[in-house]
Amino acid sequence: MTVEILFSVAILLIFAKIFGEIAERLKVPSLVGEMTGGFIAGPLLNFVSPSPLLGEMANLGMLFAIFLIGLNIDVEKTKGNTKQGISLGIAGAVVPFILGFAAGYYFYDFKAAVVIGIAFMSTSSGISSRAMSSLGELNSKAGKLITSAVLYGDMISIIGLSTFIGYFSFSEAWKSATVFFILSLSIIVIAAALSKRIGQFFGFLEEMNDDQFIVAAALVAVFLLSYATQQAGIAAVSGAFVAGLLLGKSPLTESVIEPKIRTVSNGFFVPLFFAYVALSAGTGVQAQHFVPLFLLMTAAKFIGSGILTRHYGFGGRDQLTVGIAMMPRGEISIIAAYVAMTASLIGPAVFTLVVLLSIASIVLTSLLFQVFVKRW
Numbered sequence: 587m588t589v590e591i592l593f594s595v596a597i598l599l600i601f602a603k604i605f606g607e608i609a610e611r612l613k614v615p616s617l618v619g620e621m622t623g624g625f626i627a628g629p630l631l632n633f634v635s636p637s638p639l640l641g642e643m644a645n646l647g648m649l650f651a652i653f654l655i656g657l658n659i660d661v662e663k664t665k666g667n668t669k670q671g672i673s674l675g676i677a678g679a680v681v682p683f684i685l686g687f688a689a690g691y692y693f694y695d696f697k698a699a700v701v702i703g704i705a706f707m708s709t710s711s712g713i714s715s716r717a718m719s720s721l722g723e724l725n726s727k728a729g730k731l732i733t734s735a736v737l738y739g740d741m742i743s744i745i746g747l748s749t750f751i752g753y754f755s756f757s758e759a760w761k762s763a764t765v766f767f768i769l770s771l772s773i774i775v776i777a778a779a780l781s782k783r784i785g786q787f788f789g790f791l792e793e794m795n796d797d798q799f800i801v802a803a804a805l806v807a808v809f810l811l812s813y814a815t816q817q818a819g820i821a822a823v824s825g826a827f828v829a830g831l832l833l834g835k836s837p838l839t840e841s842v843i844e845p846k847i848r849t850v851s852n853g854f855f856v857p858l859f860f861a862y863v864a865l866s867a868g869t870g871v872q873a874q875h876f877v878p879l880f881l882l883m884t885a886a887k888f889i890g891s892g893i894l895t896r897h898y899g900f901g902g903r904d905q906l907t908v909g910i911a912m913m914p915r916g917e918i919s920i921i922a923a924y925v926a927m928t929a930s931l932i933g934p935a936v937f938t939l940v941v942l943l944s945i946a947s948i949v950l951t952s953l954l955f956q957v958f959v960k961r962w
Contacts, residue, residue, distance in 0.1 A: 594634045595643065595858065598865075601627040602857035614952050615713050617860050617916060618945055624861030636865045641928075647859025648924065649826040650851040651917050652744075653808050655711060656830020657844055659737050671734025674891055678735055678912050679742040681890030682706035685882055693875050698936045700750050701926045705940045706883055708743035710916025711736045713948055728895075728904040732911045735891065740918065744827050747922045748820040754931055797842050804833055804843045821925055863924060867938040876939065880946055887912040914951040915944040 601623035609619025627633045634640075686706030690699030714736055811825035811832075833839055891912040895905050923940035926932045 588639075591637070591639050591643075594637070594640050597627050597633050598624060598640075598858055598861040599854065602861035606857060613956070615710075615916065615948055616857075617920075618948055620857045620860040621864045621941070621945065624864030625867070627861065628865040629867075634865060636862070640862065641866075644855075644859045644862035645822075647851070647855035647857070647862075648823060648921050649808060649812055650847070650855045651859065652823045652921065653826040653830045654844070654848060654851060655740060655917065656827040657834050657839065658711070659740065659831060659834060668734065670731055672738050674731065674735035674894055674908075675738030675742060677894050678709065678887060678891035679707040679739050679746075682883070682886035683746070685886045685889075686879075689879055689882055693879075694936060697754070697926070697931045701923055701932050701936060702879070702940065704743060704746045704750060704922045705915060705919040705943065706886055707739065707746060708915055708918035708922070709736045709739050709887070709912050710914045710918070710948065711740055713914040713916050713951065714911045728907050728911075731895070732908055735908075735912065739912075743918045743922070744824055747918075747925065748815070748824040750931075751821040751925060751929060752819045754929070797846065800838055800842050801846050804829075804847065807833065823921060823925060860920075863920060863941060866924070866927070867934065867941055876942060879939070880943055883915070883943055883947060884913060884950065910951060910954045913954075914948045916948060919944045 602620040603623075605619035605623035605626070606616035607619065609622070610616050628635065683703040683706055685703075687699045687703035690702030694702075711733075714732055808826050808829040811829045812822040813825065815825035815828070816822040833843060836843060888909045891908060895908045920941055923932065923937045927934065927937040
């Protein structure tokens, strides 16, 4: 390990945490501030530049972020909203994907179109939940529907990313999107089905009364499953997501696994990753593409999610709330673009475009909640 990597990590981390804290005080999600800090420390002030070792360290943050998303998915919480949640999640993913793919193919090429489509699909569960919680409506009828729809939307987005990466990772004989779609879907469904039994297994570890061993066992699961899915050609983040699903029902998750892993994740790895994302961003974004894609990205969720809610008896304020809550793209969109770029499937310009679109959607969602929903 060189001395320079220690300096780079320290600078990136302090800029990420400072600007992340500023963002939260401005009622904007911390990842916006973390990426802003990375941009200032890197391209703006030139304190830090990308390097292979720094990139590998940052990649761990990507795995931790996806693991925590999977860990917080609880299908049982959607009971009573399962049918509506699945249909809303599918509509909120398929319609944006089609619109994003069409626009991406018009402006760029097939690979970029798929990445933009996947970026359009996902909704940031953390940002939506935080916004609904601030309104005191997380447990309302609309809040429960949003939680359910985002949950299934996250699964669909991970399956889409896995299918995309797998399709371009194998030889011609294996290039069947159907094969990778079925494989990815099967892995996630099996993981969700086995989560209770895996949780019971981790429950036996409680008798050891050793929190460090329990956390180590959880991390081993994350890294081994990430390795396995990467070797299978369907992206390491898929394995991290599956690890989260498997451990989600452990009796030790809420008391030991999540708080301890979240502390080290949000305190170090995840901010480092999002700051590094800003270092990796290019400067060749075509501004004329940003505006139409952003308008389309915003409208896509209203079309795919907001309008469908009327079919389930929502109207007026509730319909607007669902539409806005489904708008923000975040971790999965950025990670999907980052994985595609590191696999040389897209260039820095498209990657940067997706990052900027995601940030803009987060900021717009925060503003709309403060201006419209709170005052309605």
